[in-house]
Amino acid sequence: MPTFNNSYSRMVAWLKVILPLVALGLLSTMFLISKSIDPTKSLTYAQVDLDAVMREQKISGPSFSSVTKDGAAITFSAESARPEEGKNRYSANGMVARIETPDGAVVDINAQDAMIDGSASQIDLTGGVTLVTSTKYTIHTPGLTTSMDATNIASYGPVTARGPLGEISAGQARISQQSGNSGTYLLVFKGGVKLVYDPPAEGEN
Template sequence: MTRTRIVRWLRVLLPLIALAILSTLFLLSKEPDEDPTIPYADVDAADMARDPRMTSPDYAGVTADGAAITLRANELRNGDGGQGSADGLRMTLRAADGLAADLTAPDAMIEDGMIRLSGGVRMTTSTGWAVTTPNIDSATDRALIEAPAEVNAFAPFGQLSAGAMQLTRDAPDGDHVLNFTDGVNLIYQP
């Protein structure tokens, strides 16, 4: 067989083989599903339409006194008059003086420049403090964190409980101070 004859046969056979492969692809394919749901969606579309919300929102900003605030949540729902509520909130405060505070809470309300974390809040600081309290209020325009209810804290030097707590600057250009009030009990552990 000469080379010309082989090329002529291949010019006929190769397109026929390609046609056979493509025809089996379409003839042996499955029937489409009658269920119109998206296979990778984990949310109920009808529920999302009834109650609009955002999943995995992320917010970052800087306060007037130079502290960086980052908010992350599992879910955020819009309320009336500029209010909002969040589930699974994680808040990070990084102050200009080097202080860092990480807060986590199951629930939060956001309104009028304040964030109210509730449902059992845990706060850890870069200075070694671990604080638990039912509620914490935090301002969005300045580095201010307040716990108006009972506070339990673990410090590098021991255990502490108090009726209230405030994390704020002691002077306009000063460092941040963690201030406990209303019946402070300290168990010193050297």
């Protein structure tokens, strides 16, 4: 075995032995760590992400139309909708509706939010609702309920309206078919009705 005359040569000789052993130890540690990873944990996280996606599923731009049992044509559309818990229930944003009755009247409805209950054939509109009728009434209310199979619209909050007679405030407004007179529809204000009469100027219709 060769001999070394100085400490530098001895250090180099030792490093030639120690460094490969250190490298081998590091490689062994890396392999041991990689084997300790539980692949089922990755699958668990992936499942959680999938569940979140399923909960956030949306229908973009849904719309539908039908004819009610009293003969009115009704159409609904929304910016987006998503299924809710329960059978045939959906929440929607940016709801727009139009109801055209057999006597020629038209009601356009805009609402921020809606809950559509297909089983009950009912839509609850909330978040601020505006109705514009062909009889020149513009009505504002916090929310209302409308049927999908009959012409029956009722606010469940106070309303303010502007129409041919002037400014109207009331506890509720309802649009429905007149009882015993098929084909005739009425807009009724009730519950503390207040009218500020503003007659049209001469020459206005």
